[in-house]
Amino acid sequence: MLRFVLRRLAAGAVLVAVITTVTFFLLYLSGGNIARRILGQQATAQTVQQKAHELGLDRPVLTQFGAWVSHAVHGDLGSSWFTGQTVTNAITSRLSVTLSLVISATVITAVVAVVLGIVAATRRGWADRVVQVLSVLGFAVPGFLVALGLVTLFAIDLHWFRPTGYTALTASPSLWLSSIALPVIALSLGGIAGVTAQIRGSVIDALRQDYVRTLRSRGLSEARVVYKHGLRNAAGPALSVLAVQFVGLLGGAVIVEEVFAIPGLGQVAVGATGQGDIPLVMGLVLATALIVVVLNLIVDLLQGWLNPKVRIR
């Protein structure tokens, strides 16, 4: 097991290295004068040259890359070219906000999808049809429309939740819940649709297997057959879908963050990309790559727990 984890971490490190290298060279070799882009057309050539020197842009790109790597491994990702805030601070201050949303949305998605998927797979008939229609609706309706509808009804008309802003969990659990409830619901709906469909299909397949007939013939309750045995075998593919949803939510939460004025990573990523704030973009790419590597490792370990056949010996 330890060897497996170490091997996966090593592969993850290679993946992170490749992603950051490709991103770095794409950004720095994308053409145009970066210092000129920052200062604008009115800046004099001398000022542009000074800026380029200040940012180290007049060095060969390989030297710049080496410097970035050398600083990055020591935890120094540089500072935003526009706000002066350190990249580490810009990311960590918002990471907890985005993870609050994403983890909550993933948990909600998992719980609701399991319930709906099992209801659809076991009851069939009208229940199955209703769940399938709901799944299609969940796919079809854009998340930001749902967000707008939720804030209008539950925050503004009924005053049940806060319409905008974010309060940290450590500051006030009740205000935190009030501030993330609606964004999490908006983020979850699309994921619920996808994972429900996956679980429904997998549970139907699992319940058709011979071992299930055997379990029933041995007198096990239907609930035990479905939840302990059927669901466990069906959960593997759904877990993979859930992991993909999680990664998608990391960047895809940007519109919901804007609707609810939540200071998450999505907001800063859009701003940094639009401005060409390269240190910040590199930091975001690195952070996202690390999260994906860790997440994939966790998913692999969970898959091994669910299904002994795929465990690494």
Added chain:
Amino acid sequence: MIGSTYVYTKNPNYWNKSIQHYDKLVINVYQNTSTEVNAIKGGQVNGVNMIDNSANDTVKASGYTLYPHELDWTGLMLMDRTGKMNKALGNVDVRRAINYAINRAAMLKAVDANNGTVTGQIFPTTSPAYDKALDNAYPYDPAKAKQLLAQAGYPNGFTMTLPEINISGTTVYDLVKQYLGAVGITVSYQQVALNDAIAAILAPKYAASWFRLQEDPTAWQIANFSIDKNAVFNPFHADDPKVDTLVSTIQKGSDAQATAAAQQLDKYAVDQAYFDPWYRVASTFAADKNTTVVQQSDNAYPYLWNITPKG
């Protein structure tokens, strides 16, 4: 959190305690009108500078008081006064034709829901240079516009490329294309990201552009910002000896001489159609029922000491 929320606490050692009205100040940044309005409807803000005027009725219906303030003029900047990039714009009759071609009142209604005042000049009403008569120097007259274009040697019109900057929707661009197209001027657009817009205009990459520009309080500021050969928004550095003389008098003359020169500069800029101003747009600050605001001229946002709790 930089870019989203800024929290300030009162400085207990500040020298002028009488203007410190709050112990804590929280400034939230909203990226769009919809989110801003939601915060207002949810009673989450005491005061807010509206991004645009599209939701003013909704904000008022939520019990907020609106404080309108005219700080900018909006319209077309006809920057290529010497025809370097677009030969047609070098002709004053063409620029005048553009002024006649656009229905200012209709623009104000369609783009900013009548939040503003129609104008034909870039000097504010508070300026001694301001002349109310100039607001109607170019009444909407497409026939006159066509006549001027023919007089200038463009009976079939000409083509003009403008930047399309996504600041407040596409209505303004559609209407500009429509009005100018009606007199024979074909307008095409190039999309320009907001972050790149000013750099592109000042490069200059375009002969003309729609924009919202400040109406500075003094003629000297307006001359240096928009009219003079070295003005920021004269990117083609068009030079006119009459302008040079007037600006010099504004700078060095007595008060009476400077005022007279400013009035002449305003008249001259309108006569030469350096710009096609449509209206002074009203920006709006909204405050809840617990807050009183006093707007001051020449600043888009009320000064902090002019925002006070009621009671």
